[in-house]
Amino acid sequence: MALEKQEQQQHVVAVPLPASGHLNPLMHFCKLLAKKQSDIIITAFDAADAPPLRILSLSRHGPPITCLLSDFNITFPTQDVVDKLRIPRIVLYPCCASRLLFTHYLTLGELVSLEEVKEATTATGVEMRKLFRELVGLPTLRNNDIPHFSQQHFIWVLQAGLVDDIDYSSSAAQIVSESDVKGLVISWAPQQQFLAHPSVGGFLTHCGWNSTSESIANGVPMLCWPYFADQPLNARFIVDEWKVGLRVKRSKEDTGLIERGDIEKVIRALMEGPKGKLVRENATKLKERCGQRSLENGSSHRKLKALMES
Structure with missing residues (x-):
């Protein structure tokens, strides 16, 4: 009976992006999962403090991990864990669904291209109010409505204590926030x-x-x-x-x-x-x-x- 109970128990590891606008919704989602399913175990990691080895070690020495819950922007750094443990992943997209839809259109490349987006986001003056495109599921978009994309995704290895009078945690969070959460700051790689x-x-x-x-x-x-x-x-x-x-x-x-x-x-x-x-x-x-x-x-x-x- 005890063995049967153990097999049914779910263990979810949650990895948020270390920025308040992303950490808070993921933690709320974790609480919602725990409230809805009483036998679920949820372990939360700070992305800046959880290289894949720590999560893999947790799986070997603790209750088996059955699912990884991560912020959309932490997909790449945690992919090794999903691959090695062969577990499903839940990706939380803590931004407006309309932006996700626009990104989907951009990925398809049939109705809107990255070059058009770059041109629209550099518009100034009267050009900002010009019609950009009409896309199904979205309001009529003008140049100044377009989400900014030309920024690159990056991983910045910033060693704690490397620069005097700099608080590592707040500096890392600021870098991630100012990059529109396209970056990840870690102390070692x-x-x-x-x-x-x-x-x-x-x-x-x-x-x-x-x-x-x-x-x-x-x-x-x-x-x-x-x-x-x-x-x-x-x-x-x-x-x-x-x-x-x-x-x-x-x-x-x-x-x-x-x-x-x-x-x-x-x-x-x-x-x-x-x-x-x-x-x-x-x-x-x-x-x-x-x-x-x-x-x-x-x-x-x-x-x-x-x-x-x-």
């Missing part, structure tokens, strides 16, 4: 695993040799922001010789500071512009060439073999 994921379109890096070689090995184009030591020379090769990256340019040479607008320009160039397409193609070619060096008859393999024999 398995860099090689991230760079190997097909969703990664670019890597903003200081151009240390480990980061450089890992990017090349995975065919990921780089946005170069070197500081000292070997980094400037590495960046020179990345940008000018191998042409697998773009450099973040300093607008204020006297201070060495880089403004947010400069970072935005180089990100747009990589993700949307013709230069980005070129460096992406070059990065793929360089990855293939470097991979051949590691094969049994490749130069790297032969040199390692010669070292062992000597």
Whole structure:
């Protein structure tokens, strides 16, 4: 009888986006689930404090996880958990259903394109009030009604205590909020695993040799922001010789500071512009060439073999 009860019990792990506008509705939904089903177990994780390993460990040592409940914007970071545990996922979309419908139309690409949206969101003055489109299920839309999309999804590894007088938790929440929740801020990440994921379109890096070689090995184009030591020379090769990256340019040479607008320009160039397409193609070619060096008859393999024999 006890075994039968245990088999019926559901264990839901909830992972919200760490921003109040997303955390609150998910927690309300968790309470609603618990109220409606008395034998359900709900475990809530803060996305910034729950890498997949912690959730997987919970499943091994605690009650088996039967479902993952996550915010729409936490889908990618938690996909490994769903895949490895082979459990269903519930995605909570804590925004207006009309925006979801508009995004659906945009994804289909038949009635509205991303290029049209970009043009509409940059309109000014009288152009903002011009008719954009009439779509079934939505009111007549004008340019100033269109949800902003040109921002890129990103993962920012920001180590706690790295900058003096900065509160990590509030800073991370502010970054996520200002990015229109398209970003995820975490204190640590398995860099090689991230760079190997097909969703990664670019890597903003200081151009240390480990980061450089890992990017090349995975065919990921780089946005170069070197500081000292070997980094400037590495960046020179990345940008000018191998042409697998773009450099973040300093607008204020006297201070060495880089403004947010400069970072935005180089990100747009990589993700949307013709230069980005070129460096992406070059990065793929360089990855293939470097991979051949590691094969049994490749130069790297032969040199390692010669070292062992000597």
